[in-house]
Amino acid sequence: MKLVKIFSVVGLVLAVAACGSSDRFAVTSPPVTEQVRISFGAVEVRDVSLPSYAAADEIHIRKNDGTLVSSSGQLWADSPERAVALELSENLSRLTGRRIASEPWPFEAYPDARVEVRFSELLASETGQFTASGQYFVAVLDGSRERSGLFDLTVPFDPKGGPASIATARGQLVLDLASFIAKNGLR
Numbered sequence: 001m002k003l004v005k006i007f008s009v010v011g012l013v014l015a016v017a018a019c020g021s022s023d024r025f026a027v028t029s030p031p032v033t034e035q036v037r038i039s040f041g042a043v044e045v046r047d048v049s050l051p052s053y054a055a056a057d058e059i060h061i062r063k064n065d066g067t068l069v070s071s072s073g074q075l076w077a078d079s080p081e082r083a084v085a086l087e088l089s090e091n092l093s094r095l096t097g098r099r100i101a102s103e104p105w106p107f108e109a110y111p112d113a114r115v116e117v118r119f120s121e122l123l124a125s126e127t128g129q130f131t132a133s134g135q136y137f138v139a140v141l142d143g144s145r146e147r148s149g150l151f152d153l154t155v156p157f158d159p160k161g162g163p164a165s166i167a168t169a170r171g172q173l174v175l176d177l178a179s180f181i182a183k184n185g186l187r
Helices: 002-019 080-096 159-185
Strands: 023-025 042-045 058-062 068-076 099-102 113-125 129-140 147-156
Touching (some): 042 080, 068 159
Parallel strands (some): 023 068, 042 099, 058 113
Antiparallel strands (some): 113 129, 129 147
């Protein structure tokens, strides 16, 4: 009798787990094809600030009528704020060849500059455009070369490719943002 109850409970747990399954989509960074010279030897990428829909695990899409839709069955593979900060620091490192890391700073010596990025938008649309806009800030300890700037970038993707296509577009978009910040904020 106890054995039947155990098998029933195990079966119920497996059934619930199967119903709640979801697909997770990882972002792969595209190859870096350029080198950018910057004025700093070491740069820390601070935490990235995302709108609430972009910070959620669910992948959101803007419909033509402006509404945002998501599915609990289509999730990012990593926390978006953590992932975008890591992607940005890795791309900046590959673009510049400099010592760049995301927060918390892992080295004993302090960085020469800190970059903070605040997104006002990071969203795919059903028309096949992945858009990022917002502001970046470069803080320098001596205060002499601090600066900020606005960004508004778009990458096309094939909407028929679904979330995998959106993940590929986000990877390209974050690389484009890293290049933009390197050229406009870190030179």
